[in-house]
Amino acid sequence: MQGILEVLLSALPEAIGGLIAAGIVALLSYLFVKRLRKEPVAVNENNEITAQPPAPQIFSNLPPGTEFIGRKKEIERVKEALNSRWPVICIDGIGGIGKTSLALEVTNACYRFSKSNLSDEKSDESQSSMPIFDGFIWCSAKDREMRLNDILDTVARTLDWQGIAQQPCEEKREAVNKLLRAKRYLLIVDNFETITDEDVRDFILKIPEPSKALVTSREQKLSQANAISIKGLEKDEAFNLIRKEGHRLGLKALEQADDNLLLHLYQATGGAPLAIKWAVGQIKQKGQSLDAVLKSLHEAKGDIFEEVFNKSWDLLSGEAQSILMVMPIFVSSASKEAIEAASDVHHFPLDQALGQLVEMWLVEVTDDLEEKKRRYSVHPLTRAFARSKLAAETEWGNKANERLAEFMLISLMEDNLNSEDKKNSQFASQELPNILSSAKWCFENKLWRKFIDFHIAIDKILAFGGYYDERINFGLMQNEAAKKIGEDKIAAECAVWILGWTYFQQDDLEKADHKFNEGLKYFQQVNNEWWIATTKRLAALVSREKGDFDKAEKLIQSALETFERISNSVDEKSFDKKYNYWWCREYNKSDIPNSLMTLGGIAFRKKEYKLAQEYYEKCNEIFKSFENKEQYFHSIFHLGMISLEKSQSKRAMQLFKESLKGSKEVHWIDLEADSKLGIALLKENTGEFEKAMQFSTDALKIYERLGKQRHIRKTNVLVQRLTEKISKQTAV
Numbered sequence: 001m002q003g004i005l006e007v008l009l010s011a012l013p014e015a016i017g018g019l020i021a022a023g024i025v026a027l028l029s030y031l032f033v034k035r036l037r038k039e040p041v042a043v044n045e046n047n048e049i050t051a052q053p054p055a056p057q058i059f060s061n062l063p064p065g066t067e068f069i070g071r072k073k074e075i076e077r078v079k080e081a082l083n084s085r086w087p088v089i090c091i092d093g094i095g096g097i098g099k100t101s102l103a104l105e106v107t108n109a110c111y112r113f114s115k116s117n118l119s120d121e122k123s124d125e126s127q128s129s130m131p132i133f134d135g136f137i138w139c140s141a142k143d144r145e146m147r148l149n150d151i152l153d154t155v156a157r158t159l160d161w162q163g164i165a166q167q168p169c170e171e172k173r174e175a176v177n178k179l180l181r182a183k184r185y186l187l188i189v190d191n192f193e194t195i196t197d198e199d200v201r202d203f204i205l206k207i208p209e210p211s212k213a214l215v216t217s218r219e220q221k222l223s224q225a226n227a228i229s230i231k232g233l234e235k236d237e238a239f240n241l242i243r244k245e246g247h248r249l250g251l252k253a254l255e256q257a258d259d260n261l262l263l264h265l266y267q268a269t270g271g272a273p274l275a276i277k278w279a280v281g282q283i284k285q286k287g288q289s290l291d292a293v294l295k296s297l298h299e300a301k302g303d304i305f306e307e308v309f310n311k312s313w314d315l316l317s318g319e320a321q322s323i324l325m326v327m328p329i330f331v332s333s334a335s336k337e338a339i340e341a342a343s344d345v346h347h348f349p350l351d352q353a354l355g356q357l358v359e360m361w362l363v364e365v366t367d368d369l370e371e372k373k374r375r376y377s378v379h380p381l382t383r384a385f386a387r388s389k390l391a392a393e394t395e396w397g398n399k400a401n402e403r404l405a406e407f408m409l410i411s412l413m414e415d416n417l418n419s420e421d422k423k424n425s426q427f428a429s430q431e432l433p434n435i436l437s438s439a440k441w442c443f444e445n446k447l448w449r450k451f452i453d454f455h456i457a458i459d460k461i462l463a464f465g466g467y468y469d470e471r472i473n474f475g476l477m478q479n480e481a482a483k484k485i486g487e488d489k490i491a492a493e494c495a496v497w498i499l500g501w502t503y504f505q506q507d508d509l510e511k512a513d514h515k516f517n518e519g520l521k522y523f524q525q526v527n528n529e530w531w532i533a534t535t536k537r538l539a540a541l542v543s544r545e546k547g548d549f550d551k552a553e554k555l556i557q558s559a560l561e562t563f564e565r566i567s568n569s570v571d572e573k574s575f576d577k578k579y580n581y582w583w584c585r586e587y588n589k590s591d592i593p594n595s596l597m598t599l600g601g602i603a604f605r606k607k608e609y610k611l612a613q614e615y616y617e618k619c620n621e622i623f624k625s626f627e628n629k630e631q632y633f634h635s636i637f638h639l640g641m642i643s644l645e646k647s648q649s650k651r652a653m654q655l656f657k658e659s660l661k662g663s664k665e666v667h668w669i670d671l672e673a674d675s676k677l678g679i680a681l682l683k684e685n686t687g688e689f690e691k692a693m694q695f696s697t698d699a700l701k702i703y704e705r706l707g708k709q710r711h712i713r714k715t716n717v718l719v720q721r722l723t724e725k726i727s728k729q730t731a732v
Helices: 002-016 018-036 072-083 099-117 148-158 162-166 169-182 198-205 235-248 259-269 273-284 290-315 318-329 336-343 347-359 380-391 394-418 426-444 448-464 468-484 488-505 509-525 529-546 549-569 572-578 591-605 609-625 629-645 649-665 669-685 689-706 709-731
Strands: 088-092 135-140 185-190 212-217 226-229
Touching (some): 072 099, 072 226, 088 099, 099 135, 099 185, 135 148, 162 468, 185 198, 259 290, 318 394, 336 347, 380 394, 394 426, 448 488, 488 509, 529 591, 591 609, 591 629, 629 669, 649 669
Parallel strands (some): 088 226
16 A cells, blocks of 8 residues: 555656645545554544544553663663664673663663654653654563574564464464564564574564564674673662662661772672672671672672572571572462462461562562562572572472472362353463463373363363463373373363364364364263263364265264253263263253254254254253353354344344343353454444444454454455445545
8 A cells, every 4th residue: 555655646746736646645644544543534523634643552562661770872772773774683791781671671661652652642752763663572581491483472462463373383473474574563582592493593583674673692692683782880870779779678888888888899790780789689688798798799700690699598598498499480470379389388487588588689579569469580590590409409399399289270179169250260360371380290290180180170261261272282181191090081081172172163174073083982982972972063063164064964963862862861960970071060951952053053054044043042042041141142142143144134233232242241252252243244234334344353353362263264354345345435
């Protein structure tokens, strides 16, 4: 579009004059931008178009910046580099010198200025030299091995293209490159020197214009980058930092100390901000004079941080040492309760130990007022030191991991038990990385039964939360764990419900069909009627998607006969005992209506709307009778689709609005997207293309986050169709 506008600008002056032509092109540009952002065109009382600034839409996952001292020259150098044609900028220097802090200071300032540039907000960063970007993606390799796939996922999720994260790596890389080529984004990779994946290096160096990459590294690995090397703080800046730290820790003597005295500390630390903070933390401790700290710093020389850690370690209480050693077990941050469980330090000693660690800057804590919301974390250097201590205590470390796994599992189960919505666990949403890490530790240490228990507790959250890759990976591990302990039934259940169903959601019909057949073969061997029927019901969905309606109907009819026989002969209590699967309590009453729903779906695909309606209405009555709200609202949606096909617009809108409202009540995001898509189709039929576009893009956003490929393709077709219709409508 921009190219077309440029052609117009060059051709129109000759025909109608430069000023008029420029005005026309400016108007077209304004309308085009409005259309891209799906905003109404502003007009005044005389029906004249008036430009209104677009709403802010700067994507960012930047961590918040901390108090920053000095570095004015370095800040200007980074800003200048970001404004240049250099695609990659590297901030390098020794560990603890302030590379990350500098990157955060500049990028947060750029974010604020970029955001204010899109709105009426006023920003402190009003300098014309401040770089502007459409989004900021922060990737940190501080405490984990980062591969290209991790960076691609972070880019996709930060820019709100969740569906891209579900694609294979090669397709994902191509899709992310398209995103980076479409707008001016800044990708920041922190601690680049720890990355060993050569694909990451290749990706960074080939980042497409107009986007840029900013990396921090302890090594000068990127010779092709615009390198900005930083050293220690200037003397006055370091004095300012020392005094501020003294004030924060209540060290009046240090806060009011003479410059000549502070000069020794400045020289010993080399002006490294992290070393200065640690040194002041040592002075805070009883018995540690400035002379003692200076001696330790001087003797460390190039290995300054290890020496500081060793000295700090000797000053820690036994409880504080235990807590510090467990911190590397956590993937990211940790709650106080989790730290308590892993370290086996409780009550007052726990509070005392955490206080000591925080005072010495060995552990950092968020500033939340409520204790339950506080999160504790450690700097990567501290993590490495603590990990070395933990490695020397193998037996103790294993017990700590086992205690944490037990805590995570019990907390997750209690949260599931106390929550009506088991797919929206508050505990899991806060602790998911740590939960998955504990589960993986159980698997790696051959605690097969506990791993299976973990997966049973977390599986619904992975399924309904759209963590499909994780669900596949853990499903494969569960399959192996079950076989290790001779639980062939659990392995077969996993093949059907976890692997087969997830492959189906990802539109990988062949893999889904393979897993369903694998499970069906086992259940037929052991003559498990319920699982045979359940597997057939799910396999029918694959046949339906392949267009083999005859096979789908045969499978579902066979399943339905079995469900009807079971429901007439087995009471609920004996059913749970006989068919021992963790979802049976929820699904036993729903087996028959779910089967009817599948038959309704087949009839709908065959355009037999009257028959489909009969199935859905019957399902609706059954689900309502035992208060299965999720499936009740789901059947309401399908009845809405039938009304839409029968051109019963008013009835269809009523049904879609009811299912949309219900989706929010039961926290079912899939149903929310389906309902919005239905409303979009109705709005298209009535010529309300703008409203239809809004509903369809909302639905598409959800589908992409969940990675539901079939729905993504269908909604994309609608969006494209609406775009063309809006364009024609605007032209008229």
